[in-house]
Amino acid sequence: MRSDRRGSRRSFARRARARGACASLFFLGGFAPPLDPDTTAAVRYAQMDRSVCEAELAHRNVAFAPVTDARGVLAPVRLTGPLRGVTYHSALPAAQRGTASIEIMDCRLVLALDDLAALLARHGVLDVVHVSAYRPAPKRRVPPGALGHRHEAALALDLAKLVRRDGTVLDVEKDFHGAVGARTCPPPPSASDLRQLACEIADAHLFNVELTPNYNWRHRNHFHLEVTPRVKWFIVR
Numbered sequence: 001m002r003s004d005r006r007g008s009r010r011s012f013a014r015r016a017r018a019r020g021a022c023a024s025l026f027f028l029g030g031f032a033p034p035l036d037p038d039t040t041a042a043v044r045y046a047q048m049d050r051s052v053c054e055a056e057l058a059h060r061n062v063a064f065a066p067v068t069d070a071r072g073v074l075a076p077v078r079l080t081g082p083l084r085g086v087t088y089h090s091a092l093p094a095a096q097r098g099t100a101s102i103e104i105m106d107c108r109l110v111l112a113l114d115d116l117a118a119l120l121a122r123h124g125v126l127d128v129v130h131v132s133a134y135r136p137a138p139k140r141r142v143p144p145g146a147l148g149h150r151h152e153a154a155l156a157l158d159l160a161k162l163v164r165r166d167g168t169v170l171d172v173e174k175d176f177h178g179a180v181g182a183r184t185c186p187p188p189p190s191a192s193d194l195r196q197l198a199c200e201i202a203d204a205h206l207f208n209v210e211l212t213p214n215y216n217w218r219h220r221n222h223f224h225l226e227v228t229p230r231v232k233w234f235i236v237r
Contacts, residue, residue, distance in 0.1 A: 037232040040205035041115055045108040046229040050075035053107035060114060067104055072137055072148030075107035083110075086117035088128045091160070102132035106154040109133065109227050112206045113157065116225075119204060120162065123197065127163035131222050149228075156209070156226035162194075170194050173221035178214040185236055198223060202236040210236045 034040045048056070053075050057064055063081030070076035078098070079088060090102050097103050105113070120128065134154035142148040150156045162170040170193060177192045178184065185199040198212050201223075209226035211219050215237040 033234070034205050037205075037234075041112060042205055042208045042227055042234070043232055045111045046208070046227050046231075048075075048108055048111075050107060053111065056111060057107060057114075062110065062114060064107075064110065070101070070104050070134060070136075070154060071139070071144055072142040072146065072152045073104065073106055073134065073154045074147055076104050076134070076154055077107050077110060078103055079105065079110065083114045083117035084121055086120050086125055086128060088113060088117075088130060088157075090132065091129055101134050101136060104134035104154050105157070106227075108229075109155050109157060112225070112227050115204070115206050116201065119200065123162075123193075124164045124166065125162045126165050127161075128159060129161040129163070131158035131160050133157045150226055155228070156224060158222040158224055160222045170197075172213065172223060176213050178212060180214060180216055182214045184212050184214045199236075201225070202234075205234065208234055212237065
């Protein structure tokens with residue numbers, strides 16, 4: 001089942017890319033499609049180069065440090081402070097995060113996460129705990145000088161837990177209450193807070209790809225949130 005779902009996603013992406021401009025017609029997942037994909041945050045951010053993106057981070061007063069060497073990543077950075085009062089970090093001990101590769105993010109992903117922070121703050125969230133952002137690919141697949149995709153390009157974040165201001169924790173693995181193969185959006189009236197939040201994120205069009213525990217077993221413990229360059233489609237599963 002896992003390989004079939006991964007193959008389906010790749011086939012969808014190939015068809016969308018092959019259609020070029022018509023890729024804007026592809027929307028999968030039951031969320032509210034944008035009237036004009038070119039105006040969405042995900043599409044606008046994905047088109048930026050490093051200098052433009054880092055200038056936008058500076059304009060927003062985002063605390064970050066450029067990373068000089070992250071193979072496969074166009075604009076690698078490390079966050080050195082919260083985004084709109086929301087801190088993003090892995091589950092690693094704090095002393096290890098400053099050098100851990102999983103904490104590296106592409107600047108364009110950070111812009112989307114900054115927008116997401118504003119949404120999460122309205123729900124009282126102070127901390128986002130992720131599984132990883134950057135996961136370097138083998139050199140045979142992404143040689144020096146080439147750009148990767150998804151985690152290999154630090155353009156995706158696997159969100160695992162949300163910590164609210166009152167100390168309560170929303171754990172994707174324990175609190176999403178979905179089922180593999182079930183439609184994620186729109187959420188039913190009885191949906192959990194996390195399920196409703198997943199659809200709120202989807203409707204904001206901050207990410208081209210959002211995969212939840214409903215997608216497959218591998219995503220049982222996180223939301224995969226991804227900015228995808230050179231496309232105008234959106235997938236929510």
